[in-house]
Amino acid sequence: MNAIEKINNRLEKGYHICVGLDSDINKIPVHLRSEDDAILKFNKGIIESTCDLAAAFKINFAFYEKEGASGMKLLARTLELIPNDILVIGDAKRGDIGNTSQMYAQSLFEHFGLDASTLSPYMGHDSLSPFIDYAKNIHFILALTSNPGSHDFEKLELTSGKKVYQEVISKVSTWNKSKNLGIVFGATNLDELKDNIQNFEDLFILLPGVGAQGGDLEGIVRTFKEHSNNNYIINVSRALIYADSSEKFAQVSRTVLENYNRTINDV
Amino acid sequence: MNAIEKINNRLEKGYHICVGLDSDINKIPVHLRSEDDAILKFNKGIIESTCDLAAAFKINFAFYEKEGASGMKLLARTLELIPNDILVIGDAKRGDIGNTSQMYAQSLFEHFGLDASTLSPYMGHDSLSPFIDYAKNIHFILALTSNPGSHDFEKLELTSGKKVYQEVISKVSTWNKSKNLGIVFGATNLDELKDNIQNFEDLFILLPGVGAQGGDLEGIVRTFKEHSNNNYIINVSRALIYADSSEKFAQVSRTVLENYNRTINDV
Numbered sequence: 294m295n296a297i298e299k300i301n302n303r304l305e306k307g308y309h310i311c312v313g314l315d316s317d318i319n320k321i322p323v324h325l326r327s328e329d330d331a332i333l334k335f336n337k338g339i340i341e342s343t344c345d346l347a348a349a350f351k352i353n354f355a356f357y358e359k360e361g362a363s364g365m366k367l368l369a370r371t372l373e374l375i376p377n378d379i380l381v382i383g384d385a386k387r388g389d390i391g392n393t394s395q396m397y398a399q400s401l402f403e404h405f406g407l408d409a410s411t412l413s414p415y416m417g418h419d420s421l422s423p424f425i426d427y428a429k430n431i432h433f434i435l436a437l438t439s440n441p442g443s444h445d446f447e448k449l450e451l452t453s454g455k456k457v458y459q460e461v462i463s464k465v466s467t468w469n470k471s472k473n474l475g476i477v478f479g480a481t482n483l484d485e486l487k488d489n490i491q492n493f494e495d496l497f498i499l500l501p502g503v504g505a506q507g508g509d510l511e512g513i514v515r516t517f518k519e520h521s522n523n524n525y526i527i528n529v530s531r532a533l534i535y536a537d538s539s540e541k542f543a544q545v546s547r548t549v550l551e552n553y554n555r556t557i558n559d560v
Numbered sequence: 561m562n563a564i565e566k567i568n569n570r571l572e573k574g575y576h577i578c579v580g581l582d583s584d585i586n587k588i589p590v591h592l593r594s595e596d597d598a599i600l601k602f603n604k605g606i607i608e609s610t611c612d613l614a615a616a617f618k619i620n621f622a623f624y625e626k627e628g629a630s631g632m633k634l635l636a637r638t639l640e641l642i643p644n645d646i647l648v649i650g651d652a653k654r655g656d657i658g659n660t661s662q663m664y665a666q667s668l669f670e671h672f673g674l675d676a677s678t679l680s681p682y683m684g685h686d687s688l689s690p691f692i693d694y695a696k697n698i699h700f701i702l703a704l705t706s707n708p709g710s711h712d713f714e715k716l717e718l719t720s721g722k723k724v725y726q727e728v729i730s731k732v733s734t735w736n737k738s739k740n741l742g743i744v745f746g747a748t749n750l751d752e753l754k755d756n757i758q759n760f761e762d763l764f765i766l767l768p769g770v771g772a773q774g775g776d777l778e779g780i781v782r783t784f785k786e787h788s789n790n791n792y793i794i795n796v797s798r799a800l801i802y803a804d805s806s807e808k809f810a811q812v813s814r815t816v817l818e819n820y821n822r823t824i825n826d827v
Contacts, residue, residue, distance in 0.1 A: 315660075355656060355663035361636060361671045365629035388680060389622060389653055390707045390768075393582075396622035404628045413655060415682045415702055417709020435682055440657045442684020445731060446724065452717045457724060464712060501657075 295429040296408035297473060299380045300497065303348045304523050309514070310553045311349040311382065311499065312339065312546075313530025314371065315356055320531075322538045336371045338543035339534050343550050348526050349380035352407070372405060380408045382499070386435065388413035388420045395423040402427050409433065411477060411499070414461045418468060428471040431497055436461045437489075439479030439502030459489065466494050475499055480508035480527065483516065490520050498525045504532030510553065514560040529553065562696040563675035564740060566647045567764065570615045571790050576781070577820045578616040578649065578766065579606065579813075580797025581638065582623055587798075589805045603638045605810035606801050610817050615793050616647035619674075639672060647675045649766070653702065655680035655687045662690040669694050676700065678744060678766070681728045685735060695738040698764055703728045704756075706746030706769030726756065733761050742766055747775035747794065750783065757787050765792045771799030777820065781827040796820065 294302070314336055318326060321335040328334060340350065352371065357364035375381055383405060387397040401407045401424075409431040412421055424432045437447055437458040447458040455463065465474055475497030480486065498517075502508035510527065517525045533553075537545030561569070581603055585593060588602040595601060607617065619638065624631035642648055650672060654664040668674045668691075676698040679688055691699045704714055704725040714725040722730065732741055742764030747753065765784075769775035777794065784792045800820075804812030 353656075353660060355654075355660045355667065359663045359667040359671060361667070362629045362632035364667075365632050369628060386656055386680070387622075387653070389620075390705070393620055393622045396626045400622065400626040400628070400631075404626060413653070413680045413682050414713060415680050416705050416707060417712030417714065419707050419709040420705075421709075438657065438683050438687075440683060440686050442686040442688075445684030446681060446727065447684065449724070449727060450719045452719055457713065457716070460713065460716060 294378060296380055296431045297429065299378060299408060300349060300431065300526070303379065304526075307558050308346060308348045308554065309525055309527050309557055310347055310533075310550055311351050311526045311528040312343050312347045312533055312550070313351045313353060313384075313528050314339065314534065315353045315530040316534065317356060320535050322540070322542045324540060332367060333370055335542075337374050339546055340374050342543040342547040344376050344379055346547070346550050346554055347379065349382055349409075350375055351382040351384050351528055351530070353530070354383065354385040369405060372407070380431070382409040382411065382431075382433065383407035384411045386411050386413050388416050390416065391419045391423060394420050398423045398427060402430055411435065414465070418464070421468070425468060425471070425474065428473055431473050431475055433475040433477050433497065433499045434461065434465050436465070436476040437479050437485060438477060439481045439506050439508070443479065459492070462489065462492055462496075466492070466496060469495060477501065480513050481506055483509050483512040486513060486516050490516060490522065493522060493524070496524065498522075499528060500525060501528045503527050504529040510556055511560055514557050518560060561645055563647055563698045564696065566645060566675060567616060567698065567793070570646065571793075574825050575613060575615045575821065576792055576794050576824055577614055577800075577817055578618050578793045578795040579610050579614045579800060579817070580618045580620060580651075580795050581606065581801065582620045582797040583801065584623060587802050589807070589809045591807060599634055600637055602809075604641050606813055607641050609810040609814040611643050611646055613814070613817050613821055614646065616649055616676075617642055618649040618651050618795055618797070620797070621650065621652040636672060639674070647698070649676040649678065649700065650674035651678045653678050653680050655683050657683065658686045658690060661687050665690045665694060669697055678702065681732070685731070688735070692735060692738070692741065695740055698740050698742055700742040700744050700764065700766045701728065701732050703732070703743040704746050704752060705744060706748045706773050706775070710746065726759070729756065729759055729763075733759070733763060736762060744768065747780050748773055750776050750779040753780060753783050757783060757789065760789060760791070763791065767792060767794045770794050771796040777823055778827055781824050785827060
C-alpha cells in the first residue's frame with residue numbers, strides 16, 4: 294500500500310485523528326522514565342493501543358533530533374513499531390534549495406522510509422519539488438499555522454487581495470499534479486477554515502490546533518462535512534499521548550482516541 | 561569566545577568567506593571515496609587548509625541527515641575537527657511552534673554545540689524566539705534566497721508596499737534586541753542588494769549565491785563597502801570545496817579561498 298492508499302483507506306472508515314508522537318522524557322509516565330529505552334516503551338504503548346483506530350501517526354523530528362545520533366536511532370526504532378498499513382508523517386518542516394531539499398527528501402523517504410512529510414513553503418517551488426517528485430508519498434505544505442506568529446507573515450495581505458497563506462494554498466493546488474499534496478491548516482479559528490475550505494480542492498488537509506491548543510473539534514468536522522470534504526486529518530499530540538500518567542497510559546490514550554472518533558462520527 | 565566575538569574577530573581581519581561543508585560522497589575526490597570515513601577525511605582536509613583564512617564554516621544538515629544516525633555521528637565528529645575560534649553555522653533552516661523550536665534549538669546549541677543557526681521565518685516570531693533567546697548565538701533568518709522559487713512567495717508584494725522578504729528584514733530588525741540576529745540574503749541579483757542594504761541596520765548578513773550560483777563577488781563587496789557595512793558573510797560551498805579532485809584538493813581549496821580574500825580586499 295502506498296501513502297495515498299493508506300490514508301484513503303483510513304479516511305473512508307471515518308478515522309480522522311492523527312496521533313502525534315511528541316514523546317518527551319519529561320512528560321511520559323514517571324514509572325517509565327528511569328527505564329532503559331523509556332521513550333521507545335512509551336511509543337510502543339501508544340502505537341499498539343491506537344494504531345487500529347487512528348488515521349495516521351506523526352513523528353515530530355525535533356523530539357528525536359535533540360539527542361543527535363542516538364535520537365535518530367530511536368526514531369528509526371520507533372518507526373519499526375508502526376504497522377505497515379497506517380500513514381506515518383515525518384514532521385520536520387524542511388525546505389531548502391533544490392540540491393539540499395533532495396537530500397532531506399532522501400533522508401525522510403529512503404533512509405527512514407516515511408510515508409509523508411511536512412514542508413515549509415517560504416523558498417518556493419524548487420525547494421519543494423524534490424519532495425513533490427516522490428509522487429507516491431504525501432507532502433503537507435505549511436499554509437496557515439495555529440501559533441500566534443501566524444500573524445507575522447502568513448496572514449499579511451498581498452496586493453492581489455489574498456493573504457500570504459492563501460497564495461500558498463493556491464500555488465500548492467496548481468502543483469498538485471500527482472494528487473499527493475496537502476497543506477497544514479491551523480484549526481484554532483473556525484472562521485478561517487470556513488473562509489478557505491472552498492479553495493482546498495483535492496488537497497489533503499492536516500489540522501493542528503485541536504487538543505492542547507484548544508481548537509473546536511466538532512466545528513471543524515461539521516465544516517468539512519458540510520462541504521462534502523473527507524480529506525481532513527486532525528492532529529492531536531499532547532492531549533492524547535499524555536492523557537494519563539499511570540501504568541494504564543496506553544489504555545487511556547485509546548479511550549481518548551475512541552472518544553474523538555465518536556465525536557467525529559456523531560457530528 | 562562567544563559566537564558574536566568569533567565572527568567580529570574574523571570580519572575585522574577582512575575575512576568574509578564562509579566555507580560551506582556541503583560534503584557529498586559522490587563529489588569528493590575519487591581517491592577518498594572508497595576509504596573508511598571518506599567524508600570525515602575530506603572535511604578534515606578542507607577545514608585544516610581553510611580555517612585560518614575563512615570567516616566561518618557552514619554545516620548543511622541535509623548532507624548528514626540523509627544517513628540518519630550515522631550521519632549525525634559524522635556531523636558531530638566533523639565539528640570536533642573545527643578550531644574553537646571560528647564561527648560554525650548549523651544550516652538546518654528550522655522553524656516550528658514554540659515547544660518544538662525549543663527542541664530544535666536544544667539540538668543545535670546544546671547537543672551539537674554550534675555557534676549559529678539558519679531559520680525559516682514563515683511561522684513568525686514565536687517559532688523563532690526559542691532560538692533568539694540563545695542570546696550569545698547568532699541566528700540567520702531567511703529573507704531573500706538565491707533560488708528561482710524566491711519569486712513564489714518571498715517576492716510577492718504586500719499592501720504595505722513592501723515585499724514579503726522586506727517585511728521579514730524589517731521585523732527581524734525589531735527582534736534584534738541582543739544584536740545576535742542576521743538574515744540570509746541571496747546575492748544573485750546585485751540590484752536587490754543595493755535596494756535593500758540601507759535597511760540591514762545591525763543585522764549580520766549571510767549571502768549565498770556566489771560561486772556555483774554565479775553571484776557577482778566584487779559587486780557585492782563594493783556595495784557593502786560603499787555603505788560602510790562590514791557585517792557581511794559570503795557563503796561559498798561547491799566552488800571552493802570541490803575546486804580540485806586530486807590528492808591536492810585541500811591545498812587547492814586554500815588557494816581558491818586566498819583568491820576570494822584577495823578579491824575582497826582589492827575592491
